[in-house]
Amino acid sequence: MQESMPRISRRSFVKTTGALGALAAAGGAATATGSLFGVGAAHADADAPDEVVWGHCAINCPSRCPLKFHVKDDEIVWVEADTSSDAAFEDRQARACLRGRSYRRWMNSPDRLSYPLKRVGARGEGKFERISWEEAIDTIAGELTRVIESYGNDAVYIDYATGVEGVTTGQPFQRLLNLCGGYLDYYGSYSAAQLAYMQATVFGASGGGSALKTAEDAELVLVFGSSPIETRQGGLHTHYDYVALREKTKGKIIVIDPRFNDSLSGHSDQWLPINPGTDAALVAAIAYELIAADRIDVDFLHTYCSGFDEESMPEAARGKHLSYKDYVLGEGYDKVEKSPEWAAPITGIDADAIRALAAEIAEASPLFVTQGWGPQRRSNGEWNFWSICLLPLLVGQAGKPGTNNGNRESRFIIPLTDFPSGENPVEASISCFLFTDAIDHGTEMTKTKDGVRGADRLSNNIKFLINYAGNCLTNQHSDINKAHDILADESKCEFILAVDTVMCDSAKYADILLPDLFRSEQVSLASTGSNTAYIVTAQPCTSPKFERKTAYEMCEMLAEKLGVRDEFTEGKTQAEWIEELYEADREEDPELPSYAELVEMGVYKRERPGNIALDKFVADPVENALATPSGKIEIFSQKIAKAMEEWEFAEDETVYPVPAYVPEWHGVETTTDEFPLALSGFHYRGRVHSSWGSIELLKEANPQELWINPVDAESRGIKQGDRVSVKNEFGETQLLAKVTPRIVPGTVAMAQGAWHDADMQGDRIDRGGCINTLTTQRPSPLAKGNPQHSNICNVSKA
Structure with a gap:
């Protein structure tokens, strides 16, 4: 059947069907085959060899696997993992997992964003209309200027996001805002605060x-x-x-x-x-x-x-x-x-x-x-x-x-200099986990109660928010129902700019939504490693399709409108910045190959003895x-002992200055008759957080399931493969049951990152198995971090 699949190139197809039709048809051809890897070499035209372009996986997985994109007629025909044969590392090829090898399905998805969009429905509905880049830039620049003039720079915020990794990532937006007076920054992470x-x-x-x-x-x-x-x-x-x-x-x-x-x-x-x-x-x-x-x-x-x-x-x-x-x-x-x-x-x-x-x-x-x-x-x-x-x-x-x-084990990484974001004139910062609080009641947030840093308290609520390559507005943020209510209220955060590759749940809350390019569709570098460190490169595997742009290009256009273009670019393109920064790193580390040599190699590796x-x-x-x-x-922490005297904690928060056991708010010792089970999350082989969460073949190979012990399943009449409902005080989600002795009795678990799928204007029941329907926005006492694995619930057949 694969032999009969049509070979569709954008250049020929656009002539007869138009740009939007080409997107849908090309995406459909890309995903119809049963292979995770794309059409494959066997489907290439016999008289024309593929062009092979190095790229890299750039999602929030630290493996950053090198990828070889096989390209013909400006289209990716298949994706190959690292097969480099460097004699020093011939037994250490950085082979990609199935997620990385399925990149073609994501890049050619029929759901891929291709044009600037403006919201026409309520926030969260996901209703947009196509607009021009000129209108998009004018609107964004105008709203940014208005918010800064009306409230101040600390009312502007770039949300925590990990959808892309590389030396440029989100820094263009940070650099742009710093040139315009700064923004409210964040500290910490959702992963390890x-x-x-x-x-x-x-x-x-x-x-x-x-x-x-x-x-x-x-x-x-x-x-x-x-x-x-x-x-x-x-x-x-x-x-x-x-x-x-x-x-x-x-x-x-x-x-x-x-x-x-x-x-x-x-x-x-x-x-x-x-x-x-x-x-x-x-x-x-x-x-x-x-x-x-x-x-x-x-x-x-x-x-x-x-x-x-x-x-x-x-x-x-x-x-x-x-x-x-x-x-x-x-x-x-x-x-x-x-x-x-x-x-x-x-x-x-x-x-x-x-x-x-x-x-x-x-x-x-x-x-x-x-x-x-x-x-x-x-x-x-x-x-x-x-x-x-x-x-x-x-x-x-x-x-x-x-x-x-x-x-946790350490990792050996060859350091690379990121694209410079400059100095932020705004000194205040918040825990990344508390951005919804800062939208809802930021002026009530203080240093001693909410962990505000750089100031005793916030002077503004967040009014202008940028969400670049992330799904943390809702999907990866806790208590999605509460987050929705805050974000949907336009009187609170007055403008939201989102930039992404597809319409994820968080993108639905944008006022303006811009279409991003993957790192393998632009010049990029990434550095990673564990016992072996490696740098991976990316050159554009195809020309930019439709009206997609890089974050650097978007910010350059905004900088032009805001009058800071020369300061933003310093006369350099993104590719020139990357090469210049790399060569400066090479002066500090002469073992590195030249930039030209690195691009030719695709991946450069280095080992070191294990550190202790x-x-x-x-x-x-x-x-x-x-x-x-x-x-x-510190087994007794003087820092925490001081915080116990100076900070404000909730009445039910127990804080010790030694590594004591503290029962959880929602845990095995605080279950109730209504919610008798502990609920924990875990990472899943089929996704990296929510990335790849829309790839149907990966979802089929890695179904979203609730792990439940046979003892707990039997008492509820639940069998393997049943669709179950998981409820608590924050919401309800539905997914398949995995009845297994591989989890302790009294606890159920589901993989985090599944795409939220609920009618937010209706019953709000999530049918995608998204754990953050059930999690709390209450932060941990000291780090003000994400307590996503601390939950209680009940489970029944749906």
Whole structure:
């Protein structure tokens, strides 16, 4: 059947059917075949070889896989992964996963945006009409000028977005706004805000983890809530290195996770199922056992850490039973001994199993403890991260060969200079997770209550918002129903500009929507790596189709209208900027090939020995003191203790200055009769967040399912493949049931990132299985981060 598929080139087809018809027909031809990779070499004309153009995957997956686009008649005919044969790396090809290999389906999608659009319906309806670029630029520039004159530059905001990655990404819009007086900035991320806050708090600037290569020498590898096989597929990234670790290590691998995740396949010796959000309770019980058995490395803790026991506490905090040891032994804080019997009903792990794990940890040398971003993306995520990092410190297994500091593994990256955005004259910034609060009631947001930085409070609500290459206005933001109500109210945020490749859910809220080019349709560079670092290049694989433009071109047009074009461009095109910045990097790193050589190579690779977290600090803790108040690793945090005195917390928020267990607002200990199940999210092999969420063949291969244990399914009359309804106080979503013992009883889980599919003017029931229909916009207490995995719900047959 594939042999009979029509070969449609844009140039010939536009002549007979017009531009809009060509888009639909070309997209249809691209997606009708059953292959994920496109038509394939077998379908190329025999008398004309393909032109091969290097490009790269540029979505928020750190693998950044190199891609070879096979092009004929200015159309992509198939996509090939890295098959480079450099002798030094012949066994390390950065092969793309099925997502990257299906790029052609996305780039040629019939839903691809091709022209500037203006909203004609209510925000969120997705009703638009085509307009000219001139009208679009005039409208955007006029609205930006009006908002700045009426409110000030701090009423302008660029939303957090991760839909593209490369040295130019969203910086053109940042540069443009900085030339116009600045904008309200954000800090943090949706992925790892709690981790980033605590990493700086506990370790200062030296909090990164060891390389996975280091774990090959470990006797015991302890993994908390991490699945690189699913979260970082393809390329020479963590997926590749984790598989290598499973094959090479002689040590035992234990994975602690609510799910039997895909990374447990192969050489993983034990799955220790744990109730989600209870990692800190498990660590406290292990600490209790280690103290009872006199297996704590007290000398290590006194030399390198502050706050484990009374002797190592800061002077001002002594004599008050505020140490971590006092917390564990029940002599401080809540006065409860953190024994395995205490932890068992909380964690779901038998007390004897906790004792056995503690004994293994005490015996293991080297011990490699690592964690993913799942445990910290919770309402108590700051303490989960902190506790897991404490575990190797208790037994002196940090800063030495084969060890880690408990953080996520580090990555080796060749640094490249990004397109310069310039200095932002606006000093205030907010947590990226709180942008809807800043739209709704920004003038009520303060430093001590909402984590405003650079100012004591915000002086304006957000009135002008730019959403470039992102789906975080709704789909990836929490409590979609609440977000919709805020965004749909035009009296709040008065103008929204969105730039994207397709009509995702967030794009429906734009007042003006502009059509973007993929990174492989323009000149681009990206740098990434894990044990092996690589730079990948992109040259335009086809000419720009229809009226799509790069972000740089859009901003250049806006800069012209706003009178700052010369300052914006400095006389250079985007391609000239990239080459100039790269050659400046090359002056600092002479090993790099010339820009021309790099473009010819397509991908440049480099290796380094696996680094060891904290090795310099452990070798000389005086000369290499950490950037913390004590100069040591903070087990008692003076920074958090100060925040407890100065910040405003909700009445039901518990904040500890030690890595204690804090029950979640919506978790296993706070379920109700109405919502008796905990609900957690996870990353999925079929998408990167919501990217690729509209590719039908990938959706067919990776259906959106609710993982539910047979015990919970049977009591609800739910069978494998049934369509189920998941409800809580925030909304309702529907999806297929995956009945499996691979998830702990009492907890259900669904992959985050599925496209929201609800009638927002009707019943608002999401039929796409989007978890953010059910999540809260309440931020975590310290980092003001995204607690997307902390939820409770009920499940029934739809």
